[in-house]
Amino acid sequence: MRMSIVKRLVILLPGFEHMPVEAHYRRFVREAGKTAPVYGMRFTEPSSLETSTAEAGVETGRFSLDTQGDDSSVRTDFVLYGLGDITLFYASRNPVIRLLSGLFALLDFIVSGTFFRFVTTSWRYALFFVYPLLVLAGIAAASLGAGYLIDDIFPNSPFVLPGTALLAFTCLLWFASAKLHLLLLMDDWTFARDMARGKCPEVMTKMENVIADAARQISQTSNDTEVIVAAHSLGAICALPVIDEALKHNQSRRYGLLTVGSSLLKVALHPAATRLRNCVAKVAQSKTTWIDAQSLTDPMNFYKSDPIRDLDIAKGRSPVLMQVRFRHQLCDETYKAIRRDFFRVHRQFVFGVDKRTRYSWHAILCGPQRFADIAARGGLPCEQTVCADDSLKIVGPAIT
Structure with a gap:
């Protein structure tokens, strides 16, 4: 042959x-x-x-x-x-800037109607969009809860509640970034917004x-x-x-x-x-x-x-x-x-x-x-005797 x-x-x-x-x-x-x-x-x-x-x-x-x-x-x-x-350009920024710019980008995708296009195009992706917002909401709620808890123990100081809440928020944000990739997600959405709008000349x-x-x-x-x-x-x-x-x-x-x-x-x-x-x-x-x-x-x-x-x-x-x-x-x-x-x-x-x-x-x-x-x-050669069915669906024919 x-x-x-x-x-x-x-x-x-x-x-x-x-x-x-x-x-x-x-x-x-x-x-x-x-x-x-x-x-x-x-x-x-x-x-x-x-x-x-x-x-x-x-x-x-x-x-x-x-x-x-x-x-x-x-x-x-x-x-x-x-x-x-x-990605390093975005990751090298101050964590507060990374968080705020990510939130601003997510807001942009909502206000512009893009999020609702996600819902109609692929609802699973819409859930992925919501994920960092849910994580942040959980962090905020847990931080406030910790602040009120410590404030009940030490009720006479006006700085206990905000100080405890801020400390808890910082620790939980670090954990979410390390384990849940939160700041990476925020960078990801900031980058997506910059690409859509042609912002950030350096990038x-x-x-x-x-x-x-x-x-x-x-x-x-x-x-x-x-x-x-x-x-x-x-x-x-x-x-x-x-x-x-x-x-x-x-x-x-x-x-x-x-x-x-x-x-x-x-x-x-x-x-x-x-x-x-x-x-x-x-x-x-x-x-x-x-x-x-x-x-x-x-x-x-x-x-x-x-x-x-x-x-x-x-x-x-x-x-x-x-x-x-x-x-x-x-x-x-x-x-x-x-x-x-x-x-x-x-x-x-x-x-x-x-x-x-x-x-x-x-x-x-x-x-x-x-x-x-x-x-x-429709894919690589695949004999059924040696190849599992990967649920391949051909939606558009190839140009030949």
Whole structure:
């Protein structure tokens, strides 16, 4: 049998995580190694990670993986953009500023009507929106309760109640930030508001630099190289503009777009996010093959959403929607260990798997199947004798 040889460029856009490029790289290689035998593949790394820092201060990593199968050989070159530099910008602020700016952002999403669009688009995501508000309400109530309790014990001092309440609030806020990721969530919503409204020039400059550099990397590849832009979570709001920018250089080329656990609608549903919606429309009207992976288990993605339908884009093809069940990809022990940690569940989209299903981040990006073929088939090759049903639902046909 003739060996199939594939050359591929993957633009990697991670989510809103406080992780440097090297940590993202180590995780990708580690989880790829875990996934490889499940899909009958072998990975080798021809060169180590090379990092650089762009002019706007966004760290970039480049590495390659060679994949060998029974009758295939794939060289995948990765360009990984360290959006963690952007999260660090928000995380380095004073905790009070982080809290207040997050509250202001949440209020913006309510007043603008975006929250109510969340409710009609994906009610589970609306619950995720409410979560930090409920945590803060609980902290405030517990702090006041502690203040009144101590005030009853020491009733003659006017400073006992406010002092105790403030101390309790500070301690509980620290606990919620450390254990419940509260301040990270506040940064996340502040970032989403800034992206929707085009605020915070420093961050916007970083994002524009990533988009321009990624499009330049794509334009420099040969025509026989498959190009995939792959994004997790909030990385999707950068992925669509990257494809849009690449289309300005070459409209005839068929690009691949993989969004997993996408937070695209988090920003795109905001009335001020006109530019992002225009990018979505242009990508939907192009030859781009788009796969959007979603999971019921993950409260931080828009389960059962269709970006084209939900953004009221009249002309354009919907992505191929993969509804993935993590339970069917993992051994029972692993699934039980992560299922109550919704941040870890959200990251499972980019982690390795124990069982073969139609979706795998690493098998799609590194495997021998071409992206357009995966989309047309509705997922990775999956024989029922060795592969669990991952409840895949194909909503939009792939462009072939």
